[in-house]
Amino acid sequence: DTEVTQTPKHLVMGMTNKKSLKCEQHMGHRAMYWYKQKAKKPPELMFVYSYEKLSINESVPSRFSPECPNSSLLNLHLHALQPEDSALYLCASSQGPRTEQYFGPGTRLTVT
Amino acid sequence: AQTVTQSQPEMSVQEAETVTLSCTYDTSESNYYLFWYKQPPSRQMILVIRQEAYKQQNATENRFSVNFQKAAKSFSLKISDSQLGDTAMYFCAFMKRENNDMRFGAGTRLTVKP
Secondary structure (H helix, E strand, O other): OOOEEEEOOEEEEOOOOEEEEEEEEOOOOOEEEEEEEOOOOOOEEEEEEEOOEEEEEOOOOOOEEEEEEEOOEEEEEEEOOOHHHOEEEEEEEEOOOOOOEEEOOOEEEEEO | OOEEEOOOOEEEEEOOOOEEEOOEEEOOOOOEEEEEEEEOOOOOOEEEEEEEOOOOOOOEEOOEEEEEEOOOOEEEEEEOOOOHHHOEEEEEEEEEOOOOOEEEOOOEEEEEEO
């Protein structure tokens, strides 16, 4: 099973809402990632969890809060987002910190 | 900081023909990984091929092969016998060996025409 799943596929939220994005993998990978991708742009790294510990935070605003409850799950909690945060949010995982990453299908987020 | 440059925003190729996508990168590191990822219109990013910088042999995966020129910091992707399903955005990516911070190029949109 070489699949990373993400829920929901689409999310529309207001600027005062609190929502969460979920990512799951069952490949035994020990590193998980959140990326943000704007239209016609490459993915931009947001957070990296390695062995369930946050190892990279690319100066992401605090309205984005990652959580890694266990080695298979990665959440991204959203609060008080801005319209410019509308984007495709991609989750990825890798076997270790220095191997290729496998991506999920993404969550299309629209902030109104 | 590492930068990855893809100088061809868009390319097209006829079905069954061969096409080469260019990628150059800038780094002072000697140990690193390079990747090509494909993102079809359905948007899921798929790994196409990977290359480890310490390996001189060019990586190959079926119809996909790379031309890795370490001294020139060049990493091009050749797609042979192009198929309609190869239509996608192709991203070149660089990752330092000691961490998992992967950086992408701007991408090349490839269209395979019937």
